[in-house]
Amino acid sequence: MRKTLLQSMWMALCLCVLALAGCATSEGAASQFDRKVYEYSAAIRWGDFEGAWTLVDPEYRKAHPLSDMEMERYKQVQIAGYRDLATQTLPDGDVVREVEIEVVNRHSLAQRQTRYTEHWHYDPVAKQWWLMVGLPDLWED
Structure with missing residues (x-):
């Protein structure tokens, strides 16, 4: 009887794992969006x-490549805060997020805030959400 109980428990565990795997592969665009925004x-x-640059739309990256100098500028700052202020889903399904970023200059330790608007688009062919704008301009002020 003990062997049958262990076999039943093992079978139930296997079924649960398979069910969870099925849920992960049928993940909807909305939950993919949440995951992608969290990664970004x-x-x-x-x-x-x-890493953030890899989440930017490949066509945008091709049209607006970042130079080594531009990437080095990002190493001069520390991000102290990143807050979602507002999120809006557009009629075409794209999502726009207004974000506030707290930036600290690593050399002067000066801290300031800047706003950044993210525009996300779901590519049904790639089954991927892409950021349609580049990285935040942390020096626009």
Whole structure:
């Protein structure tokens, strides 16, 4: 009887794992969006601007390549805060987010805030959300 109980428990565990795997592969665009925005904001917060750059639309990256000097500028700042102020879904399904970023200059330790508007688009062919604008301009002020 003990062996049958263990076999039943093992079978139930396997079914649960398969069910969870099925949920992950059928992830909807909305939950993919949440995951992608989290990945992007985490990359910005941790100063991984190269990682954040990979989430920008490939066509935008091709049309607006970042130079080594531009990437080096991002190493001069520390992100102290990243807050979503407003999120709006557009009629075409794109999502626009207004974000406030707290920036600290690593050399002068001066801290300031800047706003940045993210524009996200879902590519159904690639099954991927892309940021349609470049990285935030942390020096526009």
